Amino acid sequence: MNETAPIREHGDADQAMRREPFVFTGTAREYFGIWLVNVLLTILTLGIYSAWAKVRRMRFFHGSTRLGDASFEYHAKPGQILLGRIIALALIAAYNLALYFAPGFSIVLVIGFFLALPYLVMRGLRFRARVTSYRNVRFDFEGGYWGALLAYVAGGVLTWGTLGVLAPVASRWIWSYTLGNLTYGGRPIDCDPRLEKLFGQWWLPAILFGGGGVLFLAGSLAFGYLYGSQLSDLVGGGGGVGTLTAGVLALIYVGFLPLILLYVVVGLLYHAGSRNVAVSETVIDGRHALASTLGRWRYVWISLSNLVATVLSLGLLRPWAAVRMARYLAACTALDTVGALDSYIDTITDEGAAVGAEYMDVEGLDFGF
16 A cells, blocks of 8 residues: 655655555465475485475565565576585585695685685675566666675674774675665665764664673673682692582573673664664665664564574474564565656566566576575
8 A cells, every 4th residue: 555655745746755665474374384394305305405495485485575566576496596505515515625634725715715705695696686576577686796805704804803893884885785786677776874874773782792791701700709719729639629610600601691692682783773774775766765664672572582482492483483573574664665666667667677487597596695
């Protein structure tokens, strides 16, 4: 249903700004059957069926995601995915064999992997875009090797090298590369998230993580003070093994596990915030803008509760968790179009940008990156 947004008005009613929400219509019951068959056949075929399983899964989620009166489509063939995975496994096996028989070349192999990673990511993004369509109009990805190197290798080095202080810079590179190089029916998609907005989403996670680090350090010092004497007795042969073991376990459960949980929460908070910024700065064909309104704490709650439910159910609630997250992400995403969405799609179709389902000879393989 079209909804005229009060953001902007034009003299021509046909050019009014309209908000088209994304809607996820799939249910956990529908996906459970697909998921169960995928798991069983993947196990029985020793993983070979996983390529077919991915196609079935992606077709369900694409087909259940609607914009306006149409849903997205996924056109990949299982053979393309299987071949990409075989190549990826062969590369990993060759890497491990080389490490075993020629450990002196480990540095060269690591450098080679990081130089190859941008190419694999680029080809994977291109493949994923080209097998996705909306109303019979295909997406494409035009990003190059050097952009992937900057986003995924230099960005990672920058983030870890500055202990996360410059993570927003890396995020800007990644979002600009992955979204800003997409096209839809030959029309450009631009994404240029502003750095100040990304830093605005960074402050809260940074403060939380810094505060948690201080508490962890204080707890470690307290542990050392309380159990230092037991360690001295143990080294000197004076016993105290049980007390020391209990102290170490207490440090793990009381210290490390909360720190890991805090790191996960911080990562989820920042991801939700950066997604809001980047998606809301994405414009299709210079006119039609995407919008993302994820609630950061709501996103954290859904992610963590999904994880807990999946673990406690021994994986049986995984379909419910996946559908729950997909429904929330869709509900928090919209497209602000100038004029009717149908008219825009019709214009692209009239220009010959639509492709039939028989067009499957796409360039690229799914390497799983």
